[in-house]
């Protein structure tokens with residue numbers, strides 16, 4: 526059993542990652558969820574997190590973190606996730622409880638209270654995690670590893686070189702990658718291979734409450750993805766959770782990762798030193814391949830399981 530904390534900006538793919546984590550309680554002990562301004566404003570992504578957790582009848586503490594990056598103003602992604610940050614499904618509105626602690630303090634408290642190590646799962650810009658590590662370096666001892674969705678060695682999506690989560694807060698990302706902690710990087714190199722097809726999305730319709738929610742999320746997300754040239758839908762954030770559940774369906778290589786923070790065309794680029802003898806420790810496993818079929822089977826099995834519970 527692995528203890529995890531999820532930091533996220535829901536976000537269609539964030540929501541699916543939370544759903545799969547909650548469906549696999551025998552392997553993942555979800556201790557809390559924090560939000561970060563990213564896909565939409567902090568208020569909107571926190572509302573989305575409340576809606577998802579409430580829909581799933583979860584009993585997991587939730588705290589709102591930083592509203593924007595360390596240095597630059599926040600850049601959101603309505604073109605991918607809509608005005609709400611999670612357009613598609615309809616929610617009644619939720620009174621799901623929100624902690625009165627700031628997300629970074631909440632993460633810190635969870636870390637020091639825990640007798641066991643904790644894995645941090647980061648699905649948005651890395652601002653909350655960077656502040657946690659910078660302000661409370663002693664918690665590094667308690668961090669088993671960080672699995673994150675972010676970056677791309679080969680290319681970007683926000684710019685030709687930079688992926689969205691890293692581009693939003695490159696300074697924070699550099700702190701996290703250079704923390705020396707073991708990191709599993711699910712960047713675009715692998716997440717764009719972790720696609721669900723239109724036929725697979727359609728197969729979810731009308732199956733059960735949770736499958737229907739996934740269908741509503743993925744139908745919107747698939748349409749918005751078409752403007753970026755996708756026919757199928759890469760479920761980026763789910764890779765960071767799926768790796769913890771089924772590491773053998775992924776392949777990757779170790780590297781040291783720096784993030785370009787210059788105000789140049791390369792801002793937000795994740796730069797990997799993969800050499801045999803790298804200049805600095807190769808603390809990041811950069812995922813490159815995924816068994817797409819098994820990845821989608823994991824999602825569908827998780828949805829089917831929750832359909833029977835909720």
Ligand code: BDR
Pocket residue numbers: 534536537538539564602605648649674682688689690761762
């Ligand atoms: C990442 O950016 C966000 O839009 C998604 O939720 C994901 O975390 C993909 O680049």
Ligand code: CA
Pocket residue numbers: 533534535536538539564648649762
């Ligand atoms: Ca996200």
